[in-house]
Amino acid sequence: MHEETVWWYLIVGGVLIFMGIAATTFKRLPLSAAMLYLAIGYALGPSGFGLLQLDLARDAHILRPVTEVALLVSLFAIGLRLRLPLFAPMWTLPLRLGFVAMVLTIPLLTLVGVLLLGLDWGPSLLLAAILAPTDPVLAHDVGVQDSDDLDLLRFSLSGEGGLNDGIALPFVLLGLALCTSGPAHGNEASGWRIAFEAIAGIPGGLVIGGLLGWMTTKSVAWLRTRHAQALGLEGFFALGLIGLAYGAALLVHCNGFVAVFAAGVAMRGVEHRASGSRSAREAIGTVDSEDVVATASDPRKAHAFMAESVLGFTIELERIAEVVVMMIVGNVLATSGASLFTWQSAILIAALFIVVRPLAVEASLLGSNAAHAQRRLMSWFGIRGIGSFYYLALALESMQQRHMQDLLPLVPLTLAVITSSVIVHGISATPLMNWYHRIRKPDR
Numbered sequence: 001m002h003e004e005t006v007w008w009y010l011i012v013g014g015v016l017i018f019m020g021i022a023a024t025t026f027k028r029l030p031l032s033a034a035m036l037y038l039a040i041g042y043a044l045g046p047s048g049f050g051l052l053q054l055d056l057a058r059d060a061h062i063l064r065p066v067t068e069v070a071l072l073v074s075l076f077a078i079g080l081r082l083r084l085p086l087f088a089p090m091w092t093l094p095l096r097l098g099f100v101a102m103v104l105t106i107p108l109l110t111l112v113g114v115l116l117l118g119l120d121w122g123p124s125l126l127l128a129a130i131l132a133p134t135d136p137v138l139a140h141d142v143g144v145q146d147s148d149d150l151d152l153l154r155f156s157l158s159g160e161g162g163l164n165d166g167i168a169l170p171f172v173l174l175g176l177a178l179c180t181s182g183p184a185h186g187n188e189a190s191g192w193r194i195a196f197e198a199i200a201g202i203p204g205g206l207v208i209g210g211l212l213g214w215m216t217t218k219s220v221a222w223l224r225t226r227h228a229q230a231l232g233l234e235g236f237f238a239l240g241l242i243g244l245a246y247g248a249a250l251l252v253h254c255n256g257f258v259a260v261f262a263a264g265v266a267m268r269g270v271e272h273r274a275s276g277s278r279s280a281r282e283a284i285g286t287v288d289s290e291d292v293v294a295t296a297s298d299p300r301k302a303h304a305f306m307a308e309s310v311l312g313f314t315i316e317l318e319r320i321a322e323v324v325v326m327m328i329v330g331n332v333l334a335t336s337g338a339s340l341f342t343w344q345s346a347i348l349i350a351a352l353f354i355v356v357r358p359l360a361v362e363a364s365l366l367g368s369n370a371a372h373a374q375r376r377l378m379s380w381f382g383i384r385g386i387g388s389f390y391y392l393a394l395a396l397e398s399m400q401q402r403h404m405q406d407l408l409p410l411v412p413l414t415l416a417v418i419t420s421s422v423i424v425h426g427i428s429a430t431p432l433m434n435w436y437h438r439i440r441k442p443d444r
Contacts, residue, residue, distance in 0.1 A: 007051060015040060015323065027141075032426030033319075034138050034326045034385070038419065041330020053335045054328060056411055057396050057404065063328060064393040070321035071165060071390055072260050074137045076242050077314040078162040079213075079264020080307060082155065083147040083272055083280065086265070090152060093368060094159020097378065100364035102164040105132045106171050108356045116351070117344050119409070126175025127410050130392050131352060131417055133168040135385035136161035137322050138422065141429040142381045147268065147311065148279045153374045153436065157381055162264075165387045166205065166257030170198035172391050176398055179406050201254040208252070209245040209259030213266025216241055221270070221306060225299040232296070234309040241267070267307055274303035284308065325386050326422070333415055345416035352417060353424070357382040373439060377432060384421040388414055 019033060044052045056063065084090055106128045113124030134157070143158035144151075174195035220237060223230040241263050249259035275283040283304035284295065295301050333340070358379035365375055392414045399407050 007049065011040070011044070011049075011051075016320075019319075019323070028430065030427045030430045032138070032141060032422070032429060034322060034422045035426045037323050037326035038330040038333075038422055041327035041332075042334045043330075044327070045331045045334025047334055052331050054331045055335055056332050056393065057408070060393045060397040063332075064390065064397050066328065067325055067386060067390040067393060070137060070318075070325045070386055071257065072242050072246055073314055073317045073321055074386075075162055075165065075257055075261040076238065076264040077311065077318050078136050078143070078158050079261045079266075080268050080311045080314065081144040081147055081149070082159055082162070082265055083268050084150065084155075085272065086269060090150070090155055091159070093152065093156040093365070093370060094163060096364040096368065097156055097160035097361065098163030098167060101160070101360040102132050102167055104360040104363055105356055108359065109352065112348065112351045112356070116347050117413075120406075122175060122178030122180075123406055123410060126172065126179060126395060126407070127413060129168055129171035129175050130388050130395065130410070130414055131384055132171065133164040133384075133387040133391075134161045134381075135383045135387050135421075136165060137318060137325070137387075138385040138425075139381070139383050140318075141426075142377075142383075142433055147308065148281065151440075152370060153377055156370070156374075156378060161383075161387075162261040163258070165390075166255045166261065167202060168387070168391065169255060169257070170195045170202075172395065173198050176395055179399070197253065198255070201249075202258055204252065204254030205249045205256065205258035206262045208249045208254055209262030210266045212245045212248060212259075213241060213263035214270060216244070217267045217270040217303075217306070221274070221302050224297045224302050224306070228293070228297045231293055234306065235313040237306075238310045238314050267310065271303040271307035280304040280308050322386075325389065329385075329389055329415070329418060333419060336412065336415065340412050340416040340419065342412070342416075345413055348413055349417055349420045352384075353380075353382070353420075373436060377436060380428070380432070381425060383425045384417050388418055 015037075019036075023033070041052075043049060046053055054063065082094075106125070109128035109131060110121070110124045113119040113127050114121060117124070119127065136158075139157055139161050142154065143161065144154045149155070177194050216237075220230050242260055245259040245263040246256040249256040271280060271283075281304075284301050295305050298305075361379040361382070362375065365378070370378070392411065395407055395410070396404070
């Protein structure tokens with residue numbers, strides 16, 4: 001066996017065991033696990049161990065599907081965490097953030113790109129669309145912690161991350177079309193047609209994912225409670241539903257990311273209706289470790305047991321996906337060789353974090369019942385990460401070689417924003433959320 005392979009086993013094994021031991025400690029520190037993974041990925045690059053040298057433009061066809069899988073798992077897990085009826089009033093805030101705030105962010109960031117960074121309209125729109133969605137993977141420190149967590153701030157941030165990764169797709173496609181069209185390249189009308197078709201695929205994705213989540217959850221629960229069949233292997237069920245929802249949506253040209261999120265929400269909705277006023281944990285009660293089948297097939301407990309088991313499995317996958325993708329991002333940083341923190345990236349980061357995100361959030365929350373502290377924290381925690389990296393890889397993979405030069409300036413800008421978000425939001429998450437919990441405690 002090659003020495004390089006041995007080092008890979010040692011490094012990956014050591015990182016996973018260390019995080020398994022130190023996870024509780026990280027929750028109390030002004031640090032995030034993503035910061036550590038980013039540093040490890042950087043250390044594996046040319047300036048460190050030299051074990052991995054990923055080039056984003058060259059390896060986009062590999063990095064895009066890896067990041068895509070990480071997003072799908074996370075979107076499904078977020079949907080499972082959001083335990084409220086679909087027409088509950090609290091859903092209005094994540095819908096406002098996921099749709100309105102993101103749609104406002106894109107034109108504002110596009111203007112920043114054109115007026116302050118000197119980009120053309122096509123690349124500027126593409127950059128804005130890449131950076132518009134908040135991250136569903138890295139936001140777990142400020143998002144919903146479990147299915148019983150109904151805090152308005154955490155519920156809204158989690159719901160926003162679940163929705164806007166899929167909603168950003170039409171704008172990314174439009175930006176790509178404008179980069180390859182115009183007077184020099186062709187007809188801009190085709191770009192608008194592509195974007196319109198992608199927008200039309202969003203409600204289709206919601207319907208497809210919701211129906212598949214509802215049907216498969218109902219079917220498995222029926223087999224368990226009526227016939228004591230289909231017991232165990234919740235991980236197979238979770239991965240199967242993710243793949244089914246994503247594949248079915250893409251087959252009919254609908255939004256696959258939205259479909260996977262909707263499938264998770266639908267599974268949780270079935271459980272919520274079956275459990276009634278009880279929480280999922282109350283519905284499950286005490287589980288006899290020697291007779292788990294009795295709990296899994298009990299009509300009063302089966303839905304809650306299945307949903308919580310699937311959620312536990314997907315959360316573990318989500319954490320592993322975070323390790324993989326953030327190490328990839330760190331390695332791309334080390335390999336790129338470009339100077340990330342230039343005056344252009346400084347302007348972009350300041351504009352996004354301090355101006356654009358707060359304006360978009362405040363405008364989207366006009367007339368809502370969110371408290372002042374909740375609005376401030378929603379404005380700040382617009383975390384950018386894996387979703388933006390995915391769309392950057394998608395853009396590079398989709399772009400033909402003769403247009404690649406138009407996209408290369410976007411790479412260091414996007415990586416600078418992701419890196420800054422991981423560090424700044426990672427450092428501020430613990431103290432700010434501790435402050436929030438202290439001021440909200442009297443209300444509860």
